[in-house]
Amino acid sequence: MALYTRAGRARPQRSGFELGVWYLMRLSGLALFVLALGHFSITHFIFDPATQTAQWIVDDRWGSVLWRTVDWLMLTMVVLHSFMGVRTVVQDYTAGGARTALTMLLYVTGIALFLMGTIAVMTLPFPVK
């Protein structure tokens, strides 16, 4: 691809990263519309928070592969969406070194959180019925 436009202006390096983030925010937002709102409704309207003990989660909710998958999907989406969202906020209000540092910190936290969540959802043994 030509490095200059026909008007003689240097063409920007096309990375597509921001486009990716933009698209991702929309797609994950749509997914979360179902997943997060669904999750919140189930945990608050169908059941009551008080009844959702660790035992119940392990035995009932995560007793099914389907629910583990749904929860993991939600985890993925929410981590992607919210960390990329906060990245936007950080990039808006910071500049220079602080921006790089905070963004890196955010990525690291995001990955750590994603791993923790994955371990929590995926590694518990299924209950023996």
Place this chain on the structure above:
Amino acid sequence: MRYLQYRGGEGMLAWAFHRISGVAIWAFVLLHVLDIWLVGANRGLYDDVLKLYASPVGRVGETLLGAALLYHALNGLRIIVMDFWPATTVFHKQLWYASWVVFVVVGLPGAYIILRPIWAGVS
């Protein structure tokens, strides 16, 4: 801050709430993944945390969280609609009002369900 002098309209409020709610939910997600981690790591501690969530203060907090989530989700949808059908920007205010209508219609019963145990003394 001179920026605070600007009297933005619906669009600016919609964005400010969206941003605030987004960051708030993000903060909660941090917490929530940590507590879910406890289900595998330390069940006793998890159940203690759960009591906090189910307490009256916790319930008010959860209601606020729900409100933030609902607003953010509805406004997020509004943004996505405009992104993919730019002609709808003409109605951006109406879309915002509509999202508030849904917010109230869905949110009020929801809040009632979450908060009822406080005075019903269920927990």
Place this chain on the structure above:
Amino acid sequence: MQVDLRILRFDPERDAAPHWESYRVDAEPMDRVLNLLISVKADQDGTLTFRRSCAHGICGSDAMLINGRNRLACKIRVDQLGRKITVAPLTGLPVMKDLVVDMDGFLAKYRSVMPFLIADTPPPERERRQSPADRARYDDTTKCILCAACTTACPSFWAQPSYVGPAAIVNAHRFIFDTRDDAGDERLEILADKDGVWRCRTIFNCVDACPRGINITRAILEVSRAVVERTV
């Protein structure tokens, strides 16, 4: 009627920082803020400085922050504002003096999107044909008078002055969707940059501020969509 006019004044040769000054001015309801400024300058304080030329909303000289919103002083009437009127320079551009801001950065952004027709084919003997429908496609964005009211009303621009801003995108839109132009792709590339269209958060302050009634956000989103469509 009498109007209380507060103006954020700044004279770089005298003041360390901007400060508010109050003036009482006689005004008719149909007067515009520009009339008030001119009357203050004529009768009360000749050092009051602002840009103006056409006095009817067509040259874009006198965009300023009036009662908390960006307006053209020559297009907003006293009866739309009430008896208390505050006037300050546009937010986010360097203030040169009183209500005059430095527009160079703003215009540099305008120039960065290649705001001119680029056609690869040699021009025909007569006019290039364009159907009324194709012409209508970009009509709205041809109205821009480069007053900067939109860009300086945008919180995303305040946060990151590197944002190319709504005005530049409007002017890119005007060419991207012109069937006679062949450089739409290159403009889309420029605007796909991190300081391009993605910085728009659909806040609509720009639309509210635009004295030409351009649906700026729509134009921006049409450009974003075009960027998405050519990539995805």
Place this chain on the structure above:
Amino acid sequence: MRIDHDALVVGAGGAGLWAALELARAGISTGVLTKLYPTRSHTGAAQGGVCAALGNQEEDHWEWHMFDTVKGGDYLVDQDAAEVLAHEAIETVIELEHMGLPFNRTPDGKIDQRRFGGHTRNFGEAPVKRACFAADRTGHMILQTLYQNCIKAGVHFYDEYHVVDLLFEGGEGGDGGRAAGVVAYRIADGELHTFGAKAVLLATGGNGRMFSITSNAHSLTGDGMALAYRHGIPLEDMEFYQFHPTGIYGIGILLSEAARGEGGTLLNSEGERFMARYAPKAMELAPRDMVSRAIYLEIRDGRGIGPKKDYVYLDVRHLGRAVIEEKLPDITEFARVYLGVEPLTEPVPIQPTAHYAMGGIPTDLRTRVVRDEMNTPVEGLFAAGEAACVSVHGANRLGTNSLVDLLVFGRRAGREMTAYCRAATLPAIAPAVEEPVRAELEALRTRPDGESPSALKDDLATLMMDNVGVFRTAPMMAAAVAGVAQIKERYTRVRVRDTGRVFNTDLLEARELGYLIDCAEAMATSAISRTESRGAHSRDDFPERDDVNFLAHTLAYRGEAGPSLRYKPVTITRFEPKPRVY
């Protein structure tokens, strides 16, 4: 600071920008100096359209356009210039389209055209669709398109540089000197800069701010005309000043003739289409001088509207929402914003408004400034646009013909200057040539006591509006001549209140007032000496046109005791003067 270019363009309206574009494309080092950002120039305010005999809608020929221009100008037009205008209008409009101008389109994709006052088919038979337009922001689109193309061509702009003097080598401009550059005041910091160049173009626009009711921008203060005048160059035909019939009542903001072109009508207090009495064939689309006079006569005969019975109505209600909103959106908005009137349902109060200077710096067909009745050029000095007088408008300009003038002669100026620059050498500029103006400006800036320039300016504007307006008589104009002389004297004592250097608009406004006074002086004196009625110059005491004595251009030269006048013959090629009826 000293800056050199091959060519300098003063003014970035339509005329200046096109000239700069030609120069830049030819590779001539060019600087454009403008006291406003280029897109703030008043060309952007032009609404209605730009005429060119494209024949896209109905049969049309440039000869017809030429005839209409000559007749519209009451035969004071130089016909060789009108021929150039009408002929080259076609290629310039096409070229503008190629540059990207978004003209409205016909269903088959050609440039759309509409009717405009005084433009007819077959030498006056019936109105013809000749005005090419982009909604009612044609001037805006021309200005933007030319600016865009200047950016593309890499034109060097000096934005917000106020030109305060012209430089000549080997004598004044009026006595055989050669243009050598300009002195400009940088508004941002009050620095004076000396610009040297082989060729200088004056494209500074009009001077309508000498009237109290005007469609003109605050910046239209006749700077270029006054500067040339101060250097011994005459001003041509200054008595011919156009009053546009449809200014917004009380403010003067223009409602374009396009409103009438699309079918809008004028009504008096009896609801009558009074134009039937004055121009039965052309009705509302008669030339502007006639329509303005008709409005004044209606008002004088007590058929005006309103508490003071001093306006009439422009009515577009019958055109329907579609036409009003699609083809006349801007002027509809003006009525809403500035009058609080809804044109869809209410008629709009209007009154004639000072609009356009037919006269200006005399030039020949090649845009070279000329200094006498033999058309002797001032070497290196060029002029185009409203500041110039080639004369294509004669005694009255037809609607749209100003934009055509800018385009055709702006382009010619660019080409002419290119050729000139290739042959000429850079003139020598003595050091410290800017000292006289520096002293003038410093005196103005630091004078400890005196009169306020804004009050003086109001006095001038009222004086001119009342006495050198649509109708003129000897006593009125005598009052104007005396009044201007008085104001000129008071001007020597005005005091600027802002003594700073940064963005001192107070100082510049005072400076501009000086230019207006010069133009007013030339206008009043030229007017009182023309004892006939012709085009926009309409006298109660001399109601007839006098081709025996006054088929001639006025040249006003500056003098210590007031202007002295000379006359120059009109060039007549194809059309012998005839009575002007519509």
